[in-house]
Amino acid sequence: MNKTFGLLFYLKKSKVDAQGKSPIYLRITVDGKRTEISTKRTIEPERWSAEANKAIGRTEDVRELNAYLDSLTTKVYQSQRDLIQDNKPVTSETLKNKLLGVEDKERTLISIFETHNKQVEKLVGREFSAGTLERYKTVSKHLQDFIKLQYKVSDVSIKKIDHQFITDFEFYLKSVRNCGHNSTIKYIKNFKKIVRIALANGWIAKDPFLNYKVRLKEVERQFLSEEEIQDMLDKELHTPRLEQVRDIFIFCCFTGLAYSDVKKLNRDNLVFGIDGEKWIKTKRTKTDTRSNIPLLPTALDLIEKYKDHPEAVTRGVLLPVLSNQKSNAYLKEIADLCKINKNLTTHLARHTFATTVTLSNGVPMESVSKMLGHKSLKTTQHYAKILDRKVSDDMAILRQKFSNKPTMVSTKKLGT
Known part of the structure; x- marks a missing residue:
């Protein structure tokens, strides 16, 4: 790899000693990054040529000083060659260390x-x-x-x-x-x-990932249908804990909030939006992006249901959310009770909001992306691909209906 490389001797005129002399420094620049080294030599500013990058005059001390600076230049170039030969990174810092005899600490x-x-x-x-x-x-x-x-x-x-x-x-x-x-x-x-x-940091010379190319495989995200959501809402559950987990899951289905985000919601996140209706305004834990969500009636009902719940009041949160591990364990039990043959998890609720609740009901993708707190519309477009499968399933039902009816098109061949 070609690198820009430069050497410059210069005076630090801000550091003048009692004899009126300034210290001479060597500046090494590699790819725009600089480091400085003291040459341990000084000279009067009037006897220094910034243009010639050396001392001026014919006296013995000037000749000796310039010869010393030339030897330093030679050492820098030799250090550069040594680093290249040892397959070590050539940076302003490694050159400085090499020149000063400082060994690089072995990085592991x-x-x-x-x-x-x-x-x-x-x-x-x-x-x-x-x-x-x-x-x-x-x-x-x-x-x-x-x-x-x-x-x-x-x-x-x-x-x-x-x-x-x-x-x-x-x-x-x-x-x-x-x-x-x-x-x-x-x-x-x-x-x-x-x-x-x-x-x-210059601890390695080249990127070992340069020729390493892999892609994530497209994963088909599961989500609940309207019928499955209704089945969960209608199901009489035998313990308060199951009901609590079911309700938080349904709340996420109607807000699109991830588990970590709904767990930290408090009353300050519940505000009146531009339309005069109640919204949730929060920042996503995962991406630190703003997520503003107008609340649907089901979500509002659940907030009202749990506003005086002891766990929510004690912790100062909007809803009494159990740990993710416990929630997912209970959701497996709820899926069995509701005869839902899907891997029910807290995150599946977010997929359900994106697909069944919003995109399937004509909410524009840009609005869904904004509510989900996605940084890129491409992330939201994955859900649109899921909906192609739903369209296919819906058309399959329609196709079955038409297959049971007499054809509407004449079977007579053209030209006969």
Whole structure:
């Protein structure tokens, strides 16, 4: 890779000593990034030529100084050649360290990852969610286990990461850890961030992900039909806990809120919108994007139902939401009771809002995207693909109806 490279000797005129002399510094610039080194030499400003980049005069001390500066220039170029020969990154910082005889600290993958995770942990609740931190910790653990299995060591130099390492790690996740394709790719995406950090800091010379190309597989998102939603609403449930989980799930079906977002809702999120009706206004935990949702009657009824619930009052929230794990366990039981043959989870409610509640009823995709808090319309378009299947199912019913009726078109062939 070609790099822009420059050397410049200059005076720091702000640091004049008692004899009226200024220190001479060497500035190294690589690809626009600078670093400075003191030459440990000084000179009177009037005896320095900024244009010639050296001292001026014919005296012995000037000749000795210029010869010394020339030798420094030679050392910098030699350091550059040494770094290239050792397959090390050539940056202003690595050149400075080489010139000063400072050895680069060996950077290792897991140590970099752990430092990153500690920084993320301190920013949970501000820039990162607890779920994001958990994913990074999981990837770090998978990498540690992979390195122990593959290389019989606890960590490896970041410089050892290459295309082979990445593909071997992918295979490990799919075979040993039994991860699905999309989960594997998401883990590798988190791993890639650590590699980018190393690349940005000049700890590695080239990106090992350069020729690594994979895509997430299209996943068919499940959602409930209007009939299934009604079946859940009509079902008499035998315990208050089941009813509570069912109601929170239905609330999400009619608002599109993800589990983490509905759990943190409070009275301040319930406001009057531009139309004078009640809205939910919040920020998505996952993406930190604004989500403004006009409330439908079913959602309003559920807010009213739980406004005095002890759990909601004690925690100062709008609804008494159980843990995600417990909610999903109860939803499996509710699905069985309602004879719904789908993998009912808290997140399926969000898909149901996007498809059955909004897009299927003619709400424009741009409005749905805004309510869901999507950053890109492309994310919302996945739900439109799901609706093609619904159109197909509806037309199949219609086709069946017509197949039972006499044909409306003459069967007589043209030209006869």
